[in-house]
Amino acid sequence: MSTSSAPTGNAADTTIGFVGLGHMGGPMAINLAKAGYAVRGFDLVPEAVTKAEAGGVVAVDSVAAAATDADVVLTSLPNGSLVLGVYRGEDGILAHAKPGALLIDTSTIDVDDARTAASEAEVAGLLAIDAPVSGGVVGAEAGTLAFMVGGPDASVVAAQPVLDVLGARAVHCGAAGAGQAVKLCNNMLLAIHQIGVGEAFALAEKLGVDDQAFFDVASVATGQCWALNTNCPVPGPVPTSPANRDYQPGFAVGLMNKDLGLAIAAVEKNGVHAELGRHARDVYAALNEGEASTKDFSVVYRDIAQRSGITEA
Ligand code: NAD
Numbered sequence: 001m002s003t004s005s006a007p008t009g010n011a012a013d014t015t016i017g018f019v020g021l022g023h024m025g026g027p028m029a030i031n032l033a034k035a036g037y038a039v040r041g042f043d044l045v046p047e048a049v050t051k052a053e054a055g056g057v058v059a060v061d062s063v064a065a066a067a068t069d070a071d072v073v074l075t076s077l078p079n080g081s082l083v084l085g086v087y088r089g090e091d092g093i094l095a096h097a098k099p100g101a102l103l104i105d106t107s108t109i110d111v112d113d114a115r116t117a118a119s120e121a122e123v124a125g126l127l128a129i130d131a132p133v134s135g136g137v138v139g140a141e142a143g144t145l146a147f148m149v150g151g152p153d154a155s156v157v158a159a160q161p162v163l164d165v166l167g168a169r170a171v172h173c174g175a176a177g178a179g180q181a182v183k184l185c186n187n188m189l190l191a192i193h194q195i196g197v198g199e200a201f202a203l204a205e206k207l208g209v210d211d212q213a214f215f216d217v218a219s220v221a222t223g224q225c226w227a228l229n230t231n232c233p234v235p236g237p238v239p240t241s242p243a244n245r246d247y248q249p250g251f252a253v254g255l256m257n258k259d260l261g262l263a264i265a266a267v268e269k270n271g272v273h274a275e276l277g278r279h280a281r282d283v284y285a286a287l288n289e290g291e292a293s294t295k296d297f298s299v300v301y302r303d304i305a306q307r308s309g310i311t312e313a
Contacts, residue, residue: 010161011035011037011161012036014037014161015037015038015070015071015072016032016037016039016040016071016072016073017039017040017041017066017068017070017072017073017074017093017097018032018039018040018041018052018066018073018074018075018076019041019063019067019073019075019076019086020043020076020077020082020107021042021043021048021049021052021057022043022048022076022078023137024076024106024133024136024137024140025041025043025048025074025075025076025077025106026048026051026052026140027055027140027141028074028140028166029041029052029055029057030052030057031141031143031165032166033055034055034056035165037162037165038058039056039058040059040060040065040066040070041053041058041059042059042061042062062091063086063091063092063096064092064093064095064096066093067092067093067096067101068096068097069098070097070101071098071102072101072159073097073101073102073103073104074103074104074105074106074162075093075103075105075106075107076107077105077107077109079107079109080109080113080114080117082107083107083117084113084120087103087121088120094126095124097124097126099126101126102126102127102128102129102158102159103117103126103128103129104128104129104159105128105130105131105132106132106133106147107132108133108180108183108184108258108259109132109180110180110262110265111177111181111262112269114130114150114179114180115176115177117130118130118150118151118176118177119176127152127155128155129150129159129179130150130151130176130177130178130179130180131147131148131149131159131179132179132180132183133145133146133148133167134146134148134183134186135167136250136251139167143165143166143167143168144168145167145168146168146169147163147166147169147170147171147179148173148178148180148182148183148186149172149173149178150172150173150174150175150176150177150179150180150181151175151176151179152175153172156172180262181266184259184262185263187256187259187260187263188259188260188263188274188280190226190256191256191260191281191283191284191297192276192280193225193226193227193228194227194231194233194297194298194301195279195300195304197223197225197227197232197301198298198301198303198304198305199304200218200223201233201234201301201305202301202304202305205305205310206308206310211234212237215228215232215234215236215237215238219237227298231250231296231298233298233299233302241298242298243296243298243301246295247292247295247296247298248296249294249295249296249297250296250298251296252293252296252297253288253292253293253295253297253299253300254288254293254294257281257285257287257288257293260280260281261281261285263277263281264277264278264281283300287299287300287303
């Protein structure tokens with residue numbers, strides 16, 4: 001364990017506390033343990049802790065125990081209230097982390113909550129970054145996540161060795177909250193793309209055009225985008241897309257719905273004229289009410305096709 005307060009970048013000398021060992025946090029904590037870090041993990045759900053323990057994480061019984069003497073404390077939690085909840089209070093990370101420790105929040109949360117967390121960490125004498133991810137559970141397990149990072153240069157530099165273990169790429173997007181901002185903007189755009197691709201396939205089919213023919217043109221023409229070229233919502237043209245396995249995620253409707261809720265809250269707060277973003281939020285909120293909530297978000301095509309009277313969808 002390091003006796004200095006700043007993270008060293010040397011795994012053998014660096015102790016990591018990890019709070020939130022769920023679908024994303026669990027494999028991230030295990031990858032850090034496998035890379036040689038001493039990782040102390042805490043989660044409210046015993047099964048999540050047991051799974052992480054099997055991967056080399058040392059289980060502790062509280063947030064405070066995860067933070068005490070740690071050089072770096074990571075969080076991977078469902079929302080901003082929970083992140084602020086584990087940061088604050090007598091038993092919280094801010095009260096127990098040693099001076100100069102680095103806090104990395106990998107959760108997707110409200111931009112203002114991320115800024116609040118960063119400023120409270122600074123007041124407590126700690127370094128902090130927001131570092132939401134894309135890449136899903138597969139990326140968390142493979143250590144190939146993409147991080148969108150917000151925070152001061154020194155904190156981002158200090159975080160780099162840890163982010164290198166967990167991800168293939170980390171982009172420093174700006175000051176505190178900028179990582180969350182980029183994540184929400186990207187996912188709002190992605191949702192709009194996925195709906196648009198679904199509508200285009202439905203129109204092509206109604207006009208008597210084969211899915212493959214539309215794909216062959218659009219995927220190399222001006223309609224190309226990840227939602228078409230990689231996450232193609234009809235079975236066939238892209239064999240690895242979720243449409244070929246009954247829309248098993250991938251990135252679930254429930255998670256897209258969550259991110260759109262955060263994005264549109266920011267749209268409203270900042271007075272942005274975002275008609276398509278609002279529409280995408282409504283579309284995914286409705287889908288999230290039904291059995292599609294656990295499907296990949298490209299399942300929106302199936303809904304569009306059914307409403308269009310395309311019976312084989
Ligand atoms: P999850 O629900 O599987 O994991 C969250 C974990 O936090 C749970 O195990 C829960 O018990 C734990 N937790 C909640 N409150 C706690 C507390 N006070 N103390 C300790 N543990 C607590 O969620 P996830 O899918 O792992 O997502 C985590 C974050 O990553 C979310 O913000 C999500 O939006 C984001 N994210 C998820 C994905 C994905 O594909 N799952 C992709 C990108 C981003």
